[in-house]
Amino acid sequence: MDLAIEWVMKFFGGVIFIYMAVVILAYSGMFLFAFLDLKRQRRLDRRELDDQFIDAFFSKPVSILVPAYNEEAGVVGSIHSLLNLNYPQTELLVIDDGSTDQTAEVVIRQFDMVPAEKPAESRLETKRVLDVYRSRIHPNLWLIKKENGGKGDALNVGINFARYPYFCTIDGDSILDGNSLLRVMKPIMTSGGKVVAAGGNVRIVNGMAVDHGVVSDIRLSGRPLVVMQVVEYLRAFLMGRIALSKLNMVLIISGAFSVFSKKFAFEAGGYNTETIGEDMEMVVKIQRLIKDKKMDARVEFVPDPVCWTEAPQSLAVLRRQRRRWHQGLLESLWRHRGMTLNPKYGTVGLLSFPYFWLVECIGPLIELGGYVYVIAAFFMGGIYYEYAVLLLLLFILYGTVFSIGSVLLESWSMNVFPKRRDILRMMALSLTEVVWYKPLTLFWRVEGLVRSMFRIRSWGDMERVGATKGMSE
Amino acid sequence: MTGISVTTVSIGVLLLLLVLVALTVYLFAARAVQERKMEKAKAYLSRNNERWYRVLRGMEDVSAEMVPKNKAELAAVEEIFRAYLTNVSGDKIRERIRAFADGHLAPFYRKKLKSRNWSERMNALYRIEDFGMESLLGDVHTLERKRLTADERFQLLLIDLQFRPDGFIGRNADRLGNLSEYEARQLFFLMPEPVFEEASAQFGQLDPILKYGMVEVLGMRQDLKKLPFLEGLLDSEDPEIRIRVLRAIDAFGIRTPDRILERAFDSPVWEERFLGARMLRRVPADEAARYASRLRDDPSWLVREEVRGLLARQREAAEDLAVLR
Known part of the structure; x- marks a missing residue:
């Protein structure tokens, strides 16, 4: 019996150690990549580039799609921020996906909208469109009311109605910095169309002062749960995505703020209305299309342009969000499992897919197993006590050190949070991440994994607190 | 074995945390320096803003006090010049900015051109172009011999176009082939008329990307004298050229001749x-x-x-x- 326990402990200990070593190495590499890239661009006067692209002659017109389902708390702020964008030619399409609250009414009233006609293609099949409205104040602002069909379906309606060759997707609860669209479009314009999709940096708006859809004062939220998410976003966006983008291995660009070539979106069949993570699914389909058709095209992540989005403020809502994200991730990976380790798909198949399977998808299970292992090993004492200490140190290295490193990297390169107190708070909370935030999110992600396997697809509403109106604190 | 691993990893984690603490101290110190720099720049602006207005309007000469002594004051002068060039630029103001930049700012930018940091070099190239600093052309040519990024190469082209328009096309034939369409448009947009004429005379030999850029710029310039040239391009075998030509003609804002409409309607x-x-x-x-x-x-x-x-x-x-x- 003792021998069996010893064998089991050694086996799982070995698996967890090897996993942690691989992940720490991968993250270290990505961190170094991000550091070098940000160091190179840190002092660049970006206004020079902004000035060049602001001229309509040099830019490409963009249709901005805002799918909204029960977003009455934040949709007006979101629209204001999009109307304030420094971009020469846009049209703004708000797609009300059969909201049961006052989303459409609020938009119609606020922007003085009247029924109107707008030509639409029917290349993507969608739920029925009910009405189309156009603002009398801002003629480039449209509202499309449709039957409820989910975010993917709403976006497909938007693509059908989009007039311009590129479309930008923004969540109904998100707001953009003034130059964000200009900057996210830069790789598309300068690459001569080779960049067919680009995503920007997403940050958390909770706690910030927001005035008419513009973040007017940077303040870190007073809620530890929100601050931990701020740090988490910094880590994910700065560390992971910069490196993956440099190697053309991007599989996720946030649906909260991304730009796509309409032609590629049509060819990829539009958004999938069956999957939960429609944003990841779209990027994977485009990467697949690029490789299948051997096209000289790429998907890029641009760290500079910022989209502010609302984060869950309660454990219950955060739990639902993380469960849903993980289900979406697994569904996309499973749907395109044939790309895994398939040389036909280049670095996406050989490196990106295995990384997402191992670290992002199955990783939480192994890491949660690590926590259980640490507790068990502590109780068993003897040699296992040392195993537990070693594993705990690796957790600290993996969680805390990378989190603090990301906070510092962001502060050094972009300086979004200018107050020293805010930086110290983020760092202090990062020190506690391993004991509460990390295990909680791991548990929720594993829940998502289990729910995916049992095909459970109910996840409840995501209540909004109106952070884009500066109402979150 | 495990004991050694625990010790090693403990020391490693501890060292990393110490490094992070050191980095935090460094970061905060760097911020303090940056803040002081911004205060100095602000002080320079409040001292000299009015004077610069008079100097750039030709009502007063530059005084020694207005010459920047450090990076903070340089940043302040750059802000002032950028604001004038963007908002109230005229030939005389441009010339005064050029003269001052050539006379007093060149050492700063010469140093930046030699920097190992890409963004510092790019900023210097932007300023040389914006302020029209001819005195740094020698340094710019030295830079040309080094391994540069595509962005730097393009900025060098813009500078070359600004200062040595004669023979620009022939001199840069190889480099022009590597431009993106956005860059081609920008280049043709900034081209003085004689250089543009020289390029359009060689239209057939240009790379497709350059052809597209030139046609787009022709549409934007709305020069009716170019209509026959554009119409001639409708015979091109490249449908992309024909499409862009039609778009350019449409941008002229005139009633399109029937023969052009007929050709468009009959197109496959x-x-x-x-x-x-x-x-x-x-x-x-x-x-x-x-x-x-x-x-x-x-x-x-x-x-x-x-x-x-x-x-x-x-x-x-x-x-x-x-x-x-």
């Missing part, structure tokens, strides 16, 4: 028929209706939609006119 390429349909908005209603009937059953949905929209708008206009009468 839907984009050409679409642009032809769009051009009908400047054709008298009865003629437009006649043309539109040819496209009413077009295989492309977009062409049909454009024709439908055109007819609807004309109908509405006719009804409005009837009411007014």
Whole structure:
């Protein structure tokens, strides 16, 4: 019996150690990549580039799609921020996906909208469109009311109605910095169309002062749960995505703020209305299309342009969000499992897919197993006590050190949070991440994994607190 | 074995945390320096803003106190110059900025051009172009011999175009082939007329990307003298050229000659028929209706939609006119 326990402990200990070593190495590499890239661009006067692209002659017109389902708390702020964008030619399409609250009414009233006609293609099949409205104040602002069909379906309606060759997707609860669209479009314009999709940096708006859809004062939220998410976003966006983008291995660009070539979106069949993570699914389909058709095209992540989005403020809502994200991730990976380790798909198949399977998808299970292992090993004492200490140190290295490193990297390169107190708070909370935030999110992600396997697809509403109106604190 | 691992990892984690603490201290110190720099720049601005107004308007000469002594003051002067160049630029103001930059700012930018940091070099190249600093041309040419990024190479081209327009096309033939369409447009947009003429005379030998850029710029310039040149390009075998030519002609804002419309409607390429349909908005209603009937059953949905929209708008206009009468 003792021998069996010893064998089991050694086996799982070995698996967890090897996993942690691989992940720490991968993250270290990505961190170094991000550091070098940000160091190179840190002092660049970006206004020079902004000035060049602001001229309509040099830019490409963009249709901005805002799918909204029960977003009455934040949709007006979101629209204001999009109307304030420094971009020469846009049209703004708000797609009300059969909201049961006052989303459409609020938009119609606020922007003085009247029924109107707008030509639409029917290349993507969608739920029925009910009405189309156009603002009398801002003629480039449209509202499309449709039957409820989910975010993917709403976006497909938007693509059908989009007039311009590129479309930008923004969540109904998100707001953009003034130059964000200009900057996210830069790789598309300068690459001569080779960049067919680009995503920007997403940050958390909770706690910030927001005035008419513009973040007017940077303040870190007073809620530890929100601050931990701020740090988490910094880590994910700065560390992971910069490196993956440099190697053309991007599989996720946030649906909260991304730009796509309409032609590629049509060819990829539009958004999938069956999957939960429609944003990841779209990027994977485009990467697949690029490789299948051997096209000289790429998907890029641009760290500079910022989209502010609302984060869950309660454990219950955060739990639902993380469960849903993980289900979406697994569904996309499973749907395109044939790309895994398939040389036909280049670095996406050989490196990106295995990384997402191992670290992002199955990783939480192994890491949660690590926590259980640490507790068990502590109780068993003897040699296992040392195993537990070693594993705990690796957790600290993996969680805390990378989190603090990301906070510092962001502060050094972009300086979004200018107050020293805010930086110290983020760092202090990062020190506690391993004991509460990390295990909680791991548990929720594993829940998502289990729910995916049992095909459970109910996840409840995501209540909004109106952070884009500066109402979150 | 495990004991050694625990010790090693403990020391490693501890060291990393110490490094992070050191980095935090460094970061905060760097911020304090940056803040002081910003205060100095602000102080320079409040001291000299009015004076710069008078100097750039030619009402006063530059005084020694206005010459920047450090990076903070340089940043302040750059802000002032950028603001004037963007908002109130005129030839005289531009010339005064150039003279001051050549006389007093060159050492700063010379140093930046030699920097190992890419963004510092790029910023220096931007300023040399913005302020028209001819005195640094020698340093810029030295830079040309080094391994540079595509962004730097393009900025060098813009500087070369600004200061040595004669023979620009021949001198840079190899480099022009590597431009993106965005860069090609920007280059043609900034080209003085004689250089543009030289380039258009060699249109057939240009790379497709350059051809596209040139046609787009021709459309933007709306120079009617170029209409025959553009019309001649409708014989091109490259449909992309023909499409862009039609778009450029449409951008002229005049009634498109019938022969061009006919060619567009007969094209097998839907984009050409679409642009032809769009051009009908400047054709008298009865003629437009006649043309539109040819496209009413077009295989492309977009062409049909454009024709439908055109007819609807004309109908509405006719009804409005009837009411007014």
